[in-house]
Amino acid sequence: MLKLEDSYIHKGKRRVLIETLRKKGIADERVLTAMDALPRHFFFDSALVNHAYEDKAFPIGEGQTISQPYTVAFQTSLLNINIGDKVLEIGTGSGYQAGILHLMGARVYSIEYNAKLYEHTKKFLPKLGIRIKHFHGDGSLGLGVHAPFDKILVTAGAPVVPSSLLHQLNIDGILVIPVGDRENQQMLRLTKKTEKNILQESFDSFSFVPLLGDKGWKVP
Numbered sequence: 001m002l003k004l005e006d007s008y009i010h011k012g013k014r015r016v017l018i019e020t021l022r023k024k025g026i027a028d029e030r031v032l033t034a035m036d037a038l039p040r041h042f043f044f045d046s047a048l049v050n051h052a053y054e055d056k057a058f059p060i061g062e063g064q065t066i067s068q069p070y071t072v073a074f075q076t077s078l079l080n081i082n083i084g085d086k087v088l089e090i091g092t093g094s095g096y097q098a099g100i101l102h103l104m105g106a107r108v109y110s111i112e113y114n115a116k117l118y119e120h121t122k123k124f125l126p127k128l129g130i131r132i133k134h135f136h137g138d139g140s141l142g143l144g145v146h147a148p149f150d151k152i153l154v155t156a157g158a159p160v161v162p163s164s165l166l167h168q169l170n171i172d173g174i175l176v177i178p179v180g181d182r183e184n185q186q187m188l189r190l191t192k193k194t195e196k197n198i199l200q201e202s203f204d205s206f207s208f209v210p211l212l213g214d215k216g217w218k219v220p
């Protein structure tokens with residue numbers, strides 16, 4: 001069991017990571033401040049804890065990963081989070097990304113497909129004082145009962161943009177989703193200008209674990 005201790009060494013390593021993100025082009029200070037405040041090593045297995053401040057994705061069990069810090073920073077910046085935003089995250093995983101959104105003042109709803117990760121993260125985040133709404137299920141369909149959302153963030157690679165996610169956005173709402181094949185995905189930002197007018201912007205390519213479920217990939 002990992003001790004939840006944030007030493008000067010951890011804080012120093014986190015500062016260096018934040019500077020690395022800045023050099024890589026992350027400019028949203030709200031995102032960088034939240035990432036500086038949340039100890040990423042708390043989300044790591046004790047065997048990997050020394051790697052927590054590398055700008056890399058790492059395994060979190062169940063064949064899943066905690067996203068690379070640059071990816072977290074990039075996706076969060078695209079969302080343009082405002083205090084009080086109602087945000088749906090699809091793919092809770094370790095809970096790190098949900099924690100960043102929470103620290104930025106969002107009201108976070110997060111859904112996870114994997115039962116063990118869901119159970120673990122639901123118990124773990126409150127220990128850090130991070131209170132969000134946790135759901136277990138297929139997020140490729142969104143979370144219709146709690147819609148609409150101001151922002152939706154998909155943290156797994158999707159084969160298509162599920163139309164249900166666009167339906168579940170408010171007007172002026174933003175969906176950030178990586179879309180492509182199983183290995184590489186293009187980061188997309190879709191802004192719902194009106195019910196029928198969706199602005200789609202395309203960014204760099206990334207490599208996520210697959211989004212599973214009804215509108216995702218079939219389990220191999």
Ligand code: SAM
Binds near residue numbers: 094095114209
């Ligand atoms: N956001 C996470 C974090 O901060 O640790 C990282 C997410 S990990 C890259 C992708 C997550 O999406 C995995 O935990 C996986 O189980 C989950 N996932 C895959 N398909 C899903 C689906 N249809 N609905 C909800 N979660 C899904």
